[in-house]
Amino acid sequence: xxxxxxxxxxxxxxxxxxxxxxxxxxxxxxxxxxxxxxxxxxxxxxxxxxxxxxxxxxxxxxxxxxxxxxxxxxxxxxxxxxxxxxxxxxxxxxxxxxxxxxxxxxxxxxxxxxxxxxxxxxxxxxxxxxxxxxxxxxxxxxxxxxxxxxxxxxxxxxxxxxxxxxxxxxxxxxxxxxxxxxxxxxxxxxxxxxxxxxxxxxxxxxxxxxxxxxxxxxxxxxxxxxxxxxxxxxxxxxxxxxxxxxxxxxxxxxxxxxxxxxxxxxxxxxxxxxxxxxxxxxxxxxxxxxxxxxxxxxxxxxxxxxxxxxxxxxxxxxxxxxxxxxxxxxxxxx
Amino acid sequence: xxxxxxxxxxxxxxxxxxxxxxxxxxxxxxxxxxxxxxxxxxxxxxxxxxxxxxxxxxxxxxxxxxxxxxxxxxxxxxxxxxxxxxxxxxxxxxxxxxxxxxxxxxxxxxxxxxxxxxxxxxxxxxxxxxxxxxxxxxxxxxxxxxxxxxxxxxxxxxxxxxxxxxxxxxxxxxxxxxxxxxxxxxxxxxxxxxxxxxxxxxxxxxxxxxxxxxxxxxxxxxxxxxxxxxxxxxxxxxxxxxxxxxxxxxxxxxxxxxxxxxxxxxxxxxxxxxxxxxxxxxxxxxxxxxxxxxxxxxxxxxxxxxxxxxxxxxxxxxxxxx
Numbered sequence: 001x002x003x004x005x006x007x008x009x010x011x012x013x014x015x016x017x018x019x020x021x022x023x024x025x026x027x028x029x030x031x032x033x034x035x036x037x038x039x040x041x042x043x044x045x046x047x048x049x050x051x052x053x054x055x056x057x058x059x060x061x062x063x064x065x066x067x068x069x070x071x072x073x074x075x076x077x078x079x080x081x082x083x084x085x086x087x088x089x090x091x092x093x094x095x096x097x098x099x100x101x102x103x104x105x106x107x108x109x110x111x112x113x114x115x116x117x118x119x120x121x122x123x124x125x126x127x128x129x130x131x132x133x134x135x136x137x138x139x140x141x142x143x144x145x146x147x148x149x150x151x152x153x154x155x156x157x158x159x160x161x162x163x164x165x166x167x168x169x170x171x172x173x174x175x176x177x178x179x180x181x182x183x184x185x186x187x188x189x190x191x192x193x194x195x196x197x198x199x200x201x202x203x204x205x206x207x208x209x210x211x212x213x214x215x216x217x218x219x220x221x222x223x224x225x226x227x228x229x230x231x232x233x234x235x236x237x238x239x240x241x242x243x244x245x246x247x248x249x250x251x252x253x254x255x256x257x258x259x260x261x262x263x264x265x266x267x268x269x270x271x272x273x274x275x276x277x278x279x280x281x282x283x284x285x286x287x288x289x290x291x292x293x294x295x296x297x298x299x300x301x302x303x304x305x306x307x308x309x310x311x312x313x314x315x316x317x318x319x320x321x322x323x324x325x326x327x328x329x330x331x332x333x334x
Numbered sequence: 335x336x337x338x339x340x341x342x343x344x345x346x347x348x349x350x351x352x353x354x355x356x357x358x359x360x361x362x363x364x365x366x367x368x369x370x371x372x373x374x375x376x377x378x379x380x381x382x383x384x385x386x387x388x389x390x391x392x393x394x395x396x397x398x399x400x401x402x403x404x405x406x407x408x409x410x411x412x413x414x415x416x417x418x419x420x421x422x423x424x425x426x427x428x429x430x431x432x433x434x435x436x437x438x439x440x441x442x443x444x445x446x447x448x449x450x451x452x453x454x455x456x457x458x459x460x461x462x463x464x465x466x467x468x469x470x471x472x473x474x475x476x477x478x479x480x481x482x483x484x485x486x487x488x489x490x491x492x493x494x495x496x497x498x499x500x501x502x503x504x505x506x507x508x509x510x511x512x513x514x515x516x517x518x519x520x521x522x523x524x525x526x527x528x529x530x531x532x533x534x535x536x537x538x539x540x541x542x543x544x545x546x547x548x549x550x551x552x553x554x555x556x557x558x559x560x561x562x563x564x565x566x567x568x569x570x571x572x573x574x575x576x577x578x579x580x581x582x583x584x585x586x587x588x589x590x591x592x593x594x595x596x597x598x599x600x601x602x603x604x605x606x607x608x609x610x611x612x613x614x615x616x617x618x619x620x621x622x623x624x625x626x627x628x629x630x631x632x633x634x635x636x637x638x639x640x641x642x643x644x645x646x647x648x649x650x651x652x653x654x655x656x
Contacts (some may be wrong), residue, residue: 030612058612060620084615152503157588157605159405159613182406185613193505193599194588196609203473208481208504 021048022293027055028062028075031161031216032277035098035312036075039305043297046304050293059161059185066092066280072294074280077161078185079259091283093332094258095325097301098314099249101217101274102166103240104228107205108132112144117231118173118264118272124212125153125170126177127191132210140231147210153192154204154213159185162198165275166214169263214273217245218313232272233264244271245315254321258328274315284333291334298329379631386625388618397625403590403606405614410622412629414590418507418600419633422582423575425511425596430519431568435557437519438526443552454527461520469584472513477504477585480512485597500595503587507600510586514578518571525570529563530556562645569641576634579604603630 026036033056040052057065059076066074067087079094104116116124120136123129129136133146156163164185171178181187195204198219205211205225217240220227229237238244251267254260264272281298285291302322309316317325383390389397393410400411437457441450481504492498533556541555557564579602587599588609603626614620 060611060613060615063615078615081615150501157583158609159611161613184406185615186610187406188402188404189589192589193503194601194609195505196583196588200473200584204505207474207478 022050022290023053024050024073024290024294024297025053025055025071026062026073026075026279027057027065027071028280029059029077029161029277030056031077031100032075032098032314035305035309035314038308038312039301042305042308043300046300047293047296050297052297058159060159062280066282069282069286072290075278076280077275077277078164079261079278080280088282093281093283093328095279095281095298095328096254096258096260096276096317096321097279098306098309098316099245099262099274099276100165100314101240101245101271102162102169102214103217103220103225103273104212104214104230105202105205105220105225106212106228107207107209107226108147108149109209110145111226112141113226114144114228115140115231115237116228118169121230122170122174122177124151125155125189125191126174126180127153149210152208152211153189154195154201154208154211155189155192156186156201156214157194157196160197161185161275161277162214162216163187165263166273168261168275169273172261172264217242221313230272232270233266234268234270236268238269238271240271240273242310242313242315244269245274246318248272248274249276249315249321250318254324258325276317281332283331288334291332295329295332295334298332299326302326302329379628382624382628382631386621386628389621389625392618393622393625397622398629401590401592405610405616405619408616408618410618410625412603412626414592415601415603415606415626416629416633417592418510418586418590419576419602419604419630420637421507421596422510422514422586422600422602423572425508426514426518426575427568427572429512429515430522430571433515434519434522434567434571435526435564437523438530439552439557441523441527442530443548443556454524457520457523460516461524465517465578465581466584468513468517469581472509472581472585476512477509480504480506480509489597496594497596500593500597502597503599505585505587505599506597507586507593508596510582510600510602511596513581513585514575517578517581518574521574522567522571525567526564529560529567532563533559565641565645569638569645572637572641573634576637577604577630578602579608583609603627603633 033054036054040054044051059078062074062076063080063084065071067084069089080092085092104121106114117140120129120140130151132149132151138146164183167181167187168183170181171183180190193204195201195213198215201213201215202219202223202225205213215225227240229239232238247267248262248265248270251270252260252262252265258278260276262274262276265274279298281294285294302325306316306322389410393400397410397412398416399413400409401413402409402411403414404410441453445453481502485502485504485508488498489502537555537559538551541551546554582602583605586601586605588601588605589599590601590606591598593600607623607626611623614623
């Protein structure tokens with residue numbers, strides 16, 4: 001039995017080597033992991049000669065590994081800082097792939113639909129609004145019966161891109177938030193309880209009456225959580241959805257190097273708490289064969305991959321941005 | 335063929351050289367093995383210190399006394415995490431030690447063989463439950479139960495103590511301590527059981543012969559005889575408690591603050607490292623997380639040393655007696 005299986009294993013390995021399958025390694029963000037693994041699966045059918053190996057070790061790890069050149073591409077939920085980018089041994093490109101939204105979820109009796117604006121949300125997370133029937137919450141939600149409960153904030157305890165997008169938004173809409181807490185994958189939270197992961201925050205909010213927290217849109221969709229409408233920069237209350245995130249992407253200011261923040265985008269129907277995720281790729285590839293395969297994949301991801309995003313609850317890039325990214329991919333040398 | 339002849343030739347030589355060569359080799363090999371543990375700890379300590387050099391240089395001793403943990407402004411201090419680690423482990427010991435030792439006494443002294451086997455099996459099963467499963471159970475079953483029943487009852491009866499005052503969220507230092515106690519229960523129980531089993535039967539027989547009751551036999555002849563070993567079992571459990579990560583972070587509330595109330599959320603050294611390591615992008619942030627690891631190692635070594643010291647002073651005469 002054993003020699004037989006060993007022989008089969010040997011044949012498999014021999015075939016594998018003979019086929020000359022190329023392995024391209026990547027590492028980084030956890031948030032886009034589901035869509036990336038779908039892309040790699042689908043792409044294996046398009047080009048069987050190349051295999052992708054992606055480790056979702058977190059954005060920090062992704063940035064570190066691509067800087068150290070231990071992987072062929074990195075992935076990050078936040079754009080790299082100037083300080084980190086300066087450590088790169090060559091020009092490092094940011095290529096946005098998809099976007100996601102962060103939604104505000106809560107637990108009050110009967111789960112009425114709530115409307116919240118930026119400053120109120122910031123004051124809740126600053127610990128300044130401590131009751132559900134606070135006058136400012138009541139003013140935003142005329143006709144909704146708000147209980148006389150304590151308001152308990154739940155935030156992520158683990159560093160995450162979700163927290164980055166959320167604190168980025170709060171920093172944009174509240175000066176006080178920007179100075180007291182700021183934007184990062186984890187911050188010094190002025191109030192509340194920390195819970196691990198989307199499931200931790202959602203679990204905590206589900207169980208503890210009077211809580212308010214934030215999770216990824218995809219997670220809220222799949223688990224049918226109560227979700228608040230958020231007032232955007234044009235003054236409209238927007239229900240988070242893939243369309244309203246793509247709208248935000250379409251109206252956000254996107255600079256030449258693609259390191260952009262899309263929170264509080266100006267579009268009429270843009271959902272304000274959203275962010276993109278990026279692949280990090282060197283403009284000059286070291287190995288030409290590998291570089292070529294990587295570029296082929298990147299082109300495919302923009303042309304074909306984007307259409308798979310919505311089925312996994314990610315907002316695809318608008319056509320205009322896709323075109324810009326494709327232009328950038330053309331500049332990669334190998 | 336040649337191999338065989340060589341073997342038969344060399345055999346007498348082997349018997350001659352067995353004493354002078356074999357024993358020293360054996361001694362050196364085992365010494366090397368024992369040293370590897372020592373070297374491992376030194377290496378881990380060195381790596382942690384090297385990985386945290388920026389933070390060590392920037393914050394110095396202030397790192398141990400500061401309560402600030404602010405990744406945005408790059409100010410880091412370990413005090414609330416040290417506090418959380420020590421308090422949650424202490425709670426765990428207070429709950430787990432009497433339970434474990436009690437269980438071990440029942441298993442060795444009182445239980446009929448059938449029950450003993452079943453119970454032992456269950457204790458070993460408890461040890462096999464992965465910590466993330468315990469954490470999920472903690473979030474969805476234990477914490478709600480604590481919030482609805484246990485904590486209000488504690489506040490009602492012991493609310494005059496500052497330990498049991500303040501708002502109840504469910505997730506809390508106390509919930510963290512309870513989950514750790516469940517996790518260290520199996521190890522303390524099985525080690526205690528082995529130690530109690532090693533108490534010579536003569537001890538018990540002598541005590542019975544003097545007319546002692548079962549409780550007196552257990553207390554005088556068994557527990558007193560075994561207390562050094564039992565203490566060692568507790569220290570083993572404590573070592574695990576200090577380092578518990580996943581399940582703890584899921585129920586402790588993850589707020590770096592020092593509160594008198596056990597109902598308030600807390601945070602532990604191991605949890606914050608696990609939580610923030612993957613997304614730490616700046617150097618000083620990463621180095622500070624490394625330094626938390628170093629502090630955890632330091633706390634563990636220190637607590638163990640203290641335990642050894644305590645053992646010497648408090649179990650000394652008992653050992654001499656035996």
